[in-house]
Amino acid sequence: MVKLMMILLGVDYLRNRSRSLTVTGWLLLIIGIGVFVDALDGALGSPIAFVGWLLLIEGALTLAVAWAGVGGQRKLRYAKGVAFVLTAALIFEGNHHGHFVLSILIGLAFLFDGLLQATSALVVRYRRYRVALGFAIFEVLLGIFMIQPYPTHYKGTVPYCIGAFFIFAGWNLILIAMRVRKLTSNPAVWVDSSAEAASETGKTNDAARPALQAREWDGPPADDEPALTVHVWTPVGSSKAETQWHPIVDRYIAAVDRNGVISTGHAALESPEGIYVSLYPAVEIDRSPDDFARLLRATRENDVPGMFQQSYAVESKAWCPSTTRVRIRNYDPNRLDSFWRDYREDTTYNLTHRNCSSSVSRALDAALEGAAGRLYGARAGWGALFRMIATPELWVAAQVRKRAVTMAWTPGLTLDYARALSMVADPRPYGWLKVTRMALAKMRESRRAWREEGTHASDGRSNIDPPARV
Template structure:
């Protein structure tokens, strides 16, 4: 979450507010620790019912306006609303097994996530897998703590979660404030890229000249509208033969056809300025089931020469058109160009560490750096930060990024990541605001129609023949 917020808000925005971010972080951390400790003795002073009402109201409002969303946004709103309402119902159920069910669900979620992260770290063995393994063990321990009844017999589940949320939120803000205090370039984007490339992007004249004409849109860009495009060939869609049905696996990892051939799909990024990021192995990798497990390791012995495809037109003609496209208006051509000049100097390809999907995701991060600042311009105050934090797609993007970094970027994860970031970079109107505007517009039209009907009636009465005398 820290890196994603640094990307979308930009170093300049955060550096100007590092003191406030740090102070707020310490306050949240203190509150979270206090709530967590308060829940340990079983005599709860925290207003759990109040949290239940908040969740119920938020869930009901989300469900009432979820239909106003577009595509994946609508499904996410429905999922969020249902989850909030069910959580509120379990909180109100209280001692009648509500706390127990909630504890089991939350604990199992932590354990499952920790096991998944630990397994992927041990299998992929990327550069910092030991750090991820430590976090995975911590998640598993936290899940076990949620499931076992000691010391509050499940009554402290909700305060535990709220306290943990405040603790993690405060720690994230402290980390952001301390990291951006003296930064001149964004390490969340540039990473091992040269600081010179980052400074060139900051000083590029196009970076200052790009001005957006709106701060929110009702839908994705039109086909004739200039926009950054993420092309994704899904494993199933790019397979040459009919694939076997494996739920989730063939969406996010790979598809296997009837001949046993594995298809992992592909991802590419295209900009209106002519940049095309599409990394592919120079020599086709043998993806038979026997060798595939060995190739999953992100170790240097699996590095092979790669090649960047020249353009989408050439690649799609030689292969097939992309299965899905995600288009984003709010991007920075100068930062993308600086990143691309540095990144394309190395053509190394690694199936899990440096593949087509990881290249596209890194290029997308560079292009969207400082999206909130470009979106609101001089109005990018604390409201920009608050609006971004309460956007569900930001949390979805953060979870996808976490999975991809600890496992591997795949076309399926890149597709979901691009979709989530498109909702943050090109924000849609809030559901309830959109419904309110629609209602006000309808009321104005109705009043206008009534006034016109009244005017016509008055004009008709004055022009009519006078009544005959009897």
């Protein structure tokens, strides 16, 4: 979450507010510790019912406006609304059974996430897998703490979660403030010093920057609108033969056809300025089931020569059109160009550490740096930060990024990551605001129709001949 916020807000935006971020972080940290400690003795002093009402109201409002969403946004809103309403119902249940069910669900979520992260770290063995393994063990222990009844017999589940949320949120804000105070470049993205200097002195190529005429949009860019495009060939969609059905696996990892051939899919990034990021092994890798497990390790012995494709038109003609695409208006072509000039110098390919999907994701990070603050320009205030935090897609993108960094970037994860970031970079209207606008427009349309009907009726009466006098 820390790196993602640094990417989307930009170093300059955060540096100017580092002191306020530090104060807010310490305040949240102290409150979180207080709430967590308060729950240990079972005598709860925290307003748990108030939290339940907040969750219920937020869940109900989310469900009420979920139909106004577009594509994946609609599904995410429905999932969020249902989760909030069920959590509120369990809180209001207030007895042992409600606390027990809530504790089991939250504990299992922590356990599953920790075990998944630990397994992927041990299998892939990327550069810093030991750090991720330590966090995974901590998450497993936290899940066990939630499931077992000591010391509050499940009464403290909600305060534990609230306290943990405030603790992690406060700690993240403190980390961000500490990192940005003395930074001259953003360590969360890949940019060189020359591009950073050009950006600071204002000597960037503004003519190449797409002009943003709005701060929010009702949908994705039109086909004729200049936008950054992420192309994704899903494992199932790019397979040459009919694939076997493996839920989740064939969406995020690989698909296996009836001949036993494994297809991992592909990802590429295209910009209107002519940049095309598409890394592919120079020699086709043998992806038979016997060798596939060995290739999953992100170690240097699995590095092979790679090559960058020339353009989407050439690649799609030689192979097939992309299965799906994500288009984003709000991006920085100068930072993308800087990233591309450095990144293309190294053509090394590694199936899990440096592949097509990781290349696209890193290019996307570079292009979207400062996207949230760029919408408002010099007038960007705390509202940009609050709106970004309140966007559910930010949390989705953070979780996808966490999975990809600790496991491996795949076309499926890159697709979800690009979709989530597109909602943050090109924000949509708030659900309740969109519904209000639609209701007002409908009322104006109905009033206009009534006036026209009244006018036609009066005109018809005036055209009737008066009765003749006798």
